[in-house]
Amino acid sequence: MVIGLRLSSKLSVMTPNRQLPLGVFALALTIAIAVLLIRGQVSTDMSGFLPAGNTLEQQFLLEGLRQGPAARVLLLGITGGDQPARIAASRALSEQLRSSGMFIRVENGLSPDLIGPDSLLLRYRYLLDPRPAAQLYSVASLRQALSERLDELVSYGGQLAEQQLRGDPTAAMQTLLGSFVRGGSSADVDEVWQSADQQTALLLLETRASGTDLDAQENNLQLISKTFAALNPGVLELQMTGAPMFAVASRSTITSDVRWLSIAATLLLAALLLVVFRSPLLLLLMTVPLGSGVLAGTAAVILLFGEIHGIALAFGITLLGVAIDYPIHLYSHVSAGQVADSARRIWPTLRLSVLTTAVGYSVLLLTEFPGLAQLGVFNLTGLIAAAVVTRWVLPAIPYRPRKLHGLGGFKRLAAIRLRPGPALLVCLAGTLLLVSGWWLRDHHNSFWDDSLAAISPLDSSLLAVDRSLRQASGASEVGQALIISAATPEQVLQSMEHIAPSLDALVAEGILQGYQLASDWLPSQASQQARQQALPHPDELLRRLSLASNDLGIRTAALQPFIQSIGDSRELPPLTLKKLQDSPLAVRLSPLLQPARQAWRGVIPLTGLADAERLRSRLAALSETAVSYVDQRATTEDMLTEFRRSALQQLAWGALVIILILLLALRSGRAIFQVALPIALALLATLAGLRLLDISLSLFNLIALLLVAGIGIDYALFFARSSRLKNDLETSARTLQSITVSALSSLIVFGLLAQSSIPVLHMLGVTVALGVACSFLLTFIGSRASV
Amino acid sequence: MPTLMLAIAMLLLTGSAAGAELDEADSMAWDLAVLSQALAGNAEHAVAFIETRHSGLLDKPIIITGELEYQPPDTLVRRILTPRPETFIIDDQHVTITRPRQKDRYLPLATAGALRGLATALRGILSGDLASLENTFAINLSGRADDWQLQLYPSEAELREEIIRLRIQGQQGRLSSFTLFEPDGDRAEVIVKAISDDAQ
Numbered sequence: 005m006v007i008g009l010r011l012s013s014k015l016s017v018m019t020p021n022r023q024l025p026l027g028v029f030a031l032a033l034t035i036a037i038a039v040l041l042i043r044g045q046v047s048t049d050m051s052g053f054l055p056a057g058n059t060l061e062q063q064f065l066l067e068g069l070r071q072g073p074a075a076r077v078l079l080l081g082i083t084g085g086d087q088p089a090r091i092a093a094s095r096a097l098s099e100q101l102r103s104s105g106m107f108i109r110v111e112n113g114l115s116p117d118l119i120g121p122d123s124l125l126l127r128y129r130y131l132l133d134p135r136p137a138a139q140l141y142s143v144a145s146l147r148q149a150l151s152e153r154l155d156e157l158v159s160y161g162g163q164l165a166e167q168q169l170r171g172d173p174t175a176a177m178q179t180l181l182g183s184f185v186r187g188g189s190s191a192d193v194d195e196v197w198q199s200a201d202q203q204t205a206l207l208l209l210e211t212r213a214s215g216t217d218l219d220a221q222e223n224n225l226q227l228i229s230k231t232f233a234a235l236n237p238g239v240l241e242l243q244m245t246g247a248p249m250f251a252v253a254s255r256s257t258i259t260s261d262v263r264w265l266s267i268a269a270t271l272l273l274a275a276l277l278l279v280v281f282r283s284p285l286l287l288l289l290m291t292v293p294l295g296s297g298v299l300a301g302t303a304a305v306i307l308l309f310g311e312i313h314g315i316a317l318a319f320g321i322t323l324l325g326v327a328i329d330y331p332i333h334l335y336s337h338v339s340a341g342q343v344a345d346s347a348r349r350i351w352p353t354l355r356l357s358v359l360t361t362a363v364g365y366s367v368l369l370l371t372e373f374p375g376l377a378q379l380g381v382f383n384l385t386g387l388i389a390a391a392v393v394t395r396w397v398l399p400a401i402p403y404r405p406r407k408l409h410g411l412g413g414f415k416r417l418a419a420i421r422l423r424p425g426p427a428l429l430v431c432l433a434g435t436l437l438l439v440s441g442w443w444l445r446d447h448h449n450s451f452w453d454d455s456l457a458a459i460s461p462l463d464s465s466l467l468a469v470d471r472s473l474r475q476a477s478g479a480s481e482v483g484q485a486l487i488i489s490a491a492t493p494e495q496v497l498q499s500m501e502h503i504a505p506s507l508d509a510l511v512a513e514g515i516l517q518g519y520q521l522a523s524d525w526l527p528s529q530a531s532q533q534a535r536q537q538a539l540p541h542p543d544e545l546l547r548r549l550s551l552a553s554n555d556l557g558i559r560t561a562a563l564q565p566f567i568q569s570i571g572d573s574r575e576l577p578p579l580t581l582k583k584l585q586d587s588p589l590a591v592r593l594s595p596l597l598q599p600a601r602q603a604w605r606g607v608i609p610l611t612g613l614a615d616a617e618r619l620r621s622r623l624a625a626l627s628e629t630a631v632s633y634v635d636q637r638a639t640t641e642d643m644l645t646e647f648r649r650s651a652l653q654q655l656a657w658g659a660l661v662i663i664l665i666l667l668l669a670l671r672s673g674r675a676i677f678q679v680a681l682p683i684a685l686a687l688l689a690t691l692a693g694l695r696l697l698d699i700s701l702s703l704f705n706l707i708a709l710l711l712v713a714g715i716g717i718d719y720a721l722f723f724a725r726s727s728r729l730k731n732d733l734e735t736s737a738r739t740l741q742s743i744t745v746s747a748l749s750s751l752i753v754f755g756l757l758a759q760s761s762i763p764v765l766h767m768l769g770v771t772v773a774l775g776v777a778c779s780f781l782l783t784f785i786g787s788r789a790s791v
Numbered sequence: 792m793p794t795l796m797l798a799i800a801m802l803l804l805t806g807s808a809a810g811a812e813l814d815e816a817d818s819m820a821w822d823l824a825v826l827s828q829a830l831a832g833n834a835e836h837a838v839a840f841i842e843t844r845h846s847g848l849l850d851k852p853i854i855i856t857g858e859l860e861y862q863p864p865d866t867l868v869r870r871i872l873t874p875r876p877e878t879f880i881i882d883d884q885h886v887t888i889t890r891p892r893q894k895d896r897y898l899p900l901a902t903a904g905a906l907r908g909l910a911t912a913l914r915g916i917l918s919g920d921l922a923s924l925e926n927t928f929a930i931n932l933s934g935r936a937d938d939w940q941l942q943l944y945p946s947e948a949e950l951r952e953e954i955i956r957l958r959i960q961g962q963q964g965r966l967s968s969f970t971l972f973e974p975d976g977d978r979a980e981v982i983v984k985a986i987s988d989d990a991q
Contacts, residue, residue, distance in 0.1 A: 088885055158853055159877060166977070169848055562848040
């Protein structure tokens with residue numbers, strides 16, 4: 005803004021060759037901003053950084069990461085204290101949360117929605133009841149059921165027991181609820197949902213706010229905590245997990261970290277540049293190339309991809325950080341107060357530096373990862389824009405920088421000449437020392453870390469709570485699962501029913517502890533119809549009931565509601581997924597049966613699987629069903645490994661291209677040696693340094709190394725330039741000074757980043773800071789070893 | 792006035808002869824406060840019972856025997872001996888059901904229907920805190936000190952779906968029987984005796 009105003013006031017006194025670049029710049033700026041305003045959309049979808057997903061397993065995993073209905077679900081656990089206290093707390097908490105109106109659903113067990121007189125479960129109980137219908141309605145079974153109900157009447161008395169005897173003597177409802185409340189285990193039916201070991205009372209919440217409305221989600225989390233605290237829970241503890249929890253937690257870590265980091269980095273960087281250049285206005289001008297690069301890069305990505313990924317933007321800006329060096333070079337080389345002269349003089353070196361770096365980054369375009377490709381486009385465009393702005397726009401601004409002081413030390417440094425042999429030896433020896441340290445060190449951590457945790461900003465304690473709560477609820481724990489894919493929900497449900505006996509056998513053999521099946525809650529229409537057909541005709545049922553109640557003293561006429569319900573059930577159209585959309589059943593079913601790319605996918609979460617091979621071979625025997633076994637953790641790690649390999653491969657190509665360009669530009673094998681070898685050694689030394697610190701490498705270290713390479717190229721080329729100017733000690737010293745200021749500014753920014761509590765930022769900071777130090781040292785020595 | 796009532800209460804407790812002389816004209820003096828005093832003075836917190844439950848579902852009534860025990864401040868234990876032994880421990884909010892060779896069950900009282908109303912009534916009577924019953928029931932006291940009758944009508948609609956009326960009878964500070972009337976015409980009649988009487 006300030007620049008724009010200044011430009012218009014000075015426009016009248018400008019020469020035509022000044023107006024042109026500024027006019028073009030203003031136009032380009034307007035276009036870029038227009039693109040951002042019209043189409044600017046930042047996606048935060050993590051899966052954009054994962055490959056398209058070629059296998060069924062990968063697709064399944066990616067869907068899980070994308071924003072689905074699961075993005076609004078919170079799982080709560082109440083632990084500590086004794087069981088009565090936990091149950092009471094679960095009741096009170098869910099009561100208050102329900103009345104808050106912030107949640108579509110609060111499930112803590114048997115809500116009226118689920119079991120009330122109008123509930124689907126009650127209406128469809130005889131079609132959903134999993135017990136074999138043929139035996140269930142035999143005279144003997146009916147007699148057994150009636151006498152059990154009679155016992156309950158003795159125990160409890162009251163209307164409930166009577167209603168049960170009248171309306172549901174076979175206890176279909178209780179059977180259904182048993183599996184519902186307890187996730188399939190056969191313990192007694194309590195009213196409150198608890199973990200299988202009864203140590204945790206569980207609640208499932210679906211928020212009214214969407215998963216992406218993080219402010220609302222943060223309010224929801226606070227509401228839950230406050231409500232729980234107001235219950236005077238004493239020794240009870242509340243645990244929470246779920247996508248909203250993660251989203252809010254990562255946002256708060258990232259914002260708080262990014263805030264203080266960016267404030268500190270800006271202040272320190274500004275202080276450094278002020279000390280060197282002693283001009284606040286110059287400070288402002290120096291941000292123009294970087295700012296223009298970010299704008300141009302973002303606009304280019306949006307034009308090409310339709311949106312920009314948040315991570316690509318963040319990393320893109322980080323990688324573009326090298327562009328802050330361009331104006332430093334420019335203004336450091338101003339000798340007689342003519343910025344345009346300086347721009348012209350440094351341009352060959354700057355151009356080569358930008359080109360090689362940009363080409364190096366552009367290999368990212370070739371990956372199949374949309375996020376990485378965006379990163380490539382962003383940096384290619386951004387770097388070129390920053391360079392063009394440095395070359396033509398900054399000199400067109402009528403500003404005369406002051407003459408720089410303190411060149412004396414740099415002059416002495418510029419005069420240093422080393423003999424190539426010993427210099428090379430020193431570089432090699434230093435790097436070798438680091439590498440041997442790497443080999444000799446006792447490593448606790450593996451070379452590559454391809455776990456999701458390595459790229460997640462989340463605290464590991466949050467993930468631990470998540471794991472334990474998911475385990476407690478038996479619900480879609482991130483672990484092992486079976487995946488069934490079919491064209492319709494009905495086919496998926498039928499497949500599930502088909503493999504259920506095999507799974508039961510595995511449980512009986514102790515190979516599997518448990519599993520969850522959508523078809524337990526929603527049997528396929530085929531099996532509902534089969535049960536329907538096995539229901540006796542009301543007249544026949546009356547006959548059997550009178551035989552069954554013969555000597556029990558029960559009046560058959562009193563059983564009319566039961567006979568009526570069975571009669572109604574014979575006429576019901578089967579319950580479908582569509583029909584239960586708005587019932588509490590839907591929340592429980594959604595992770596187990598989900599739409600997936602014009603097809604349907606069934607997920608069967610497995611718990612306590614002891615032998616995956618046995619499971620695989622058993623399933624293979626059921627040839628007609630398309631079931632696959634997924635170990636989610638292993639699949640994720642496989643994908644990240646694949647991603648990392650692909651990135652490495654691209655980088656190798658990038659390195660080759662960079663060397664070719666340097667060869668073309670410098671036209672001297674010796675110069676290549678002087679430039680490329682120190683960079684290669686610097687990268688190797690950085691790698692060795694990281695390993696020496698026992699840091700496992702992830703994808704993000706690779707991206708950081710990419711930046712190190714870019715910075716290294718810049719330093720090497722400018723050092724080489726300084727070295728060539730042996731007759732102009734003044735200019736040579738300026739070049740040295742500009743590189744030193746650049747290196748110091750990079751060290752400040754990335755050194756601060758290394759202080760971050762977010763693993764990714766910390767990693768990036770450590771890697772780049774280390775890389776800048778190594779690059780500076782090695783490329784300097786390399787450049788002085790020329791003659 | 793309280794002194795007078797206390798004196799009358801003492802009179803009631805000490806001798807039935809004196810009590811017999813009180814007639815309808817003295818009903819002013821025979822009120823809930825007096826009955827509370829009388830009940831509270833009875834230290835006997837455990838009684839035996841025989842319950843006869845008449846249900847429209849059944850050809851013949853069910854007969855249940857067992858013991859009722861009040862454990863201050865708010866626990867009621869209902870121990871069934873026949874036809875099948877099991878124990879209900881009812882506190883303010885929950886009921887725990889214990890059966891031989893089975894895991895305990897633990898239910899909120901709110902869902903246990905009639906049991907909640909009955910437990911509230913019995914707790915109030917056995918502890919002598921009739922005032923506490925007024926939150927749950929409309930109370931009507933009639934009869935004389937040596938043959939009184941309490942009628943309890945649930946005030947909550949929810950409870951009225953389970954119980955329409957509780958009739959409780961007793962002499963002085965002792966409970967002798969109660970009857971629970973359900974909306975569908977079913978009823979449970981419970982005769983209460985001192986455990987010591989049984990033992991003899």
